[in-house]
Amino acid sequence: MTKQTALYDLHVAQGAKMVPFAGYSMPIQYKDGVIKEHEWVRSKAGIFDVSHMGQVMVEGEGAAEFFSYITPSNFLKTPHGRAKYTVLTNEQGGIIDDLIITRVHDTKFFVVINAACKEKDIAWMKKHLTGGLTLTALDDRSLIAVQGQQAQKVVSALLDTDLSSQAYMTFKTASFNGNEVFVSRLGYTGEDGFEISVSNADAPALWSALSDCDEIKPIGLGARDTLRLEMGYPLYGHDINDETSPIDADLGWVVPKQHLGFIGGVRILKEKEDGTATKRIGFKITDKGIAREGAEIYSTEGNKIGIVTSGGFSPTLGEAIGQGYVEAAFAQSGNSIKIRVRKNDLAATVANLPLVAPKTKSMKV
Amino acid sequence: MAEELKYTEEHEWLSVDGDVVSIGITEYAQEALGELVYVELPEVGDRVEKGGDFAVVESVKVASEVYSPVAGEIIEVNSALEDEPNDVKKSIEEGWIVKIKVDDASALDGLMTKKDYTEFLENLDD
Numbered sequence: 001m002t003k004q005t006a007l008y009d010l011h012v013a014q015g016a017k018m019v020p021f022a023g024y025s026m027p028i029q030y031k032d033g034v035i036k037e038h039e040w041v042r043s044k045a046g047i048f049d050v051s052h053m054g055q056v057m058v059e060g061e062g063a064a065e066f067f068s069y070i071t072p073s074n075f076l077k078t079p080h081g082r083a084k085y086t087v088l089t090n091e092q093g094g095i096i097d098d099l100i101i102t103r104v105h106d107t108k109f110f111v112v113i114n115a116a117c118k119e120k121d122i123a124w125m126k127k128h129l130t131g132g133l134t135l136t137a138l139d140d141r142s143l144i145a146v147q148g149q150q151a152q153k154v155v156s157a158l159l160d161t162d163l164s165s166q167a168y169m170t171f172k173t174a175s176f177n178g179n180e181v182f183v184s185r186l187g188y189t190g191e192d193g194f195e196i197s198v199s200n201a202d203a204p205a206l207w208s209a210l211s212d213c214d215e216i217k218p219i220g221l222g223a224r225d226t227l228r229l230e231m232g233y234p235l236y237g238h239d240i241n242d243e244t245s246p247i248d249a250d251l252g253w254v255v256p257k258q259h260l261g262f263i264g265g266v267r268i269l270k271e272k273e274d275g276t277a278t279k280r281i282g283f284k285i286t287d288k289g290i291a292r293e294g295a296e297i298y299s300t301e302g303n304k305i306g307i308v309t310s311g312g313f314s315p316t317l318g319e320a321i322g323q324g325y326v327e328a329a330f331a332q333s334g335n336s337i338k339i340r341v342r343k344n345d346l347a348a349t350v351a352n353l354p355l356v357a358p359k360t361k362s363m364k365v
Numbered sequence: 366m367a368e369e370l371k372y373t374e375e376h377e378w379l380s381v382d383g384d385v386v387s388i389g390i391t392e393y394a395q396e397a398l399g400e401l402v403y404v405e406l407p408e409v410g411d412r413v414e415k416g417g418d419f420a421v422v423e424s425v426k427v428a429s430e431v432y433s434p435v436a437g438e439i440i441e442v443n444s445a446l447e448d449e450p451n452d453v454k455k456s457i458e459e460g461w462i463v464k465i466k467v468d469d470a471s472a473l474d475g476l477m478t479k480k481d482y483t484e485f486l487e488n489l490d491d
Binding site for chain 2: 028029033036226289290292313
């Protein structure tokens with residue numbers, strides 16, 4: 001049975017086209033369509049219902065050590081309120097999920113995980129949980145992202161709190177409707193913005209209040225995808241999976257130099273030394289046509305060198321873009337490649353990620 | 366251009382002029398696709414078989430083939446669509462994708478009329 005978020009009725013009332021995604025009925029677009037929604041986020045601010053994602057709280061002595069073991073990241077010295085983008089790794093060094101882990105306090109961590117990986121991630125964390133730690137799935141909470149240049153102004157006013165001094169990749173609490181909300185300054189679009197964790201009971205009122213602002217439009221998953229594609233952010237299950245290591249996936253920066261022992265460390269640290277056979281790359285297509293997941297990538301000599309893992313159209317660039325994996329020798333930015341779409345071999349160029357400059361600082365903290 | 370259009374179950378419209386047909390996509394298909402990003406056109410001189418695809422219309426989310434219900438030869442393509450793919454949503458004069466010289470004009474007689482197509486759409490939404 002398809003699940004619904006607490007905002008389902010509002011999406012339908014706002015004219016959303018609903019589609020199944022990760023077991024939920026979610027808005028793929030509203031009346032304006034994907035391209036206009038994308039452009040609105042890049043010029044004003046959009047709101048996204050991301051309540052299908054999982055929210056988890058882990059508390060107790062040893063929490064920092066726990067997260068330092070199940071990810072390549074080091075949390076022992078992470079300041080209060082600091083959020084990190086990282087990955088859960090398996091024993092083979094593959095990625096179980098990419099996620100945001102926030103050290104709320106010494107022994108209290110807030111985790112946001114992908115919708116499609118919720119059950120898998122929670123089971124994995126529970127399996128490795130050390131004595132004294134509790135894991136609570138926050139099933140009674142929704143998550144609303146507000147992304148764009150107007151986000152700070154709108155959210156500050158609505159939550160009656162000054163967010164101008166809140167740094168990127170940090171977490172704070174605020175109040176809405178008399179209840180606590182978590183406000184994390186981060187997102188999946190490359191714009192300044194926030195992800196607000198709010199109770200399911202208060203979520204509709206928050207969404208409506210945001211929707212009432214002139215600067216805000218509701219944005220669907222279609223534009224969420226084109227926005228993250230421009231930033232070169234991977235999408236789990238497509239650009240990264242349990243066989244790709246963070247090194248293959250060009251996420252080596254999540255493996256800090258001063259590392260502790262972590263699951264999958266043997267392969268990952270070896271790859272960090274020696275390199276990998278294939279690498280995740282970005283590309284821009286110079287011919288007319290869109291390459292989508294599964295399209296084969298060829299060298300200009302006609303040898304198959306890789307595969308597209310995500311592709312689409314970039315409204316900002318006016319070109320088709322995407323991500324894929326190619327043999328390491330072909331992975332340099334500027335390299336000419338060909339991508340097979342139906343009967344045509346489209347000319348394309350390997351490009352460094354991000355393909356469009358983000359407005360946020362780097363996540364590499 | 367003929368007065369009455371013909372329609373297909375794949376949501377193409379056809380405008381018949383003797384043994385030459387212009388083919389475009391109906392409003393139903395336009396709505397479903399949303400904003401178009403590319404149109405992939407065939408070459409003049411290409412052959413198309415009955416039920417075969419001759420073009421692709423592409424939106425952000427999906428690429429859709431456009432089919433011909435009759436066999437024939439492509440005699441003209443609407444190259445303006447290469448720069449302005451959303452012109453397919455305009456009038457018949459601007460929104461046609463290709464013109465086909467059909468092998469057998471009598472094959473056009475069996476196609477759906479506007480009335481048939483409207484009924485077909487009503488049954489689709491069930």
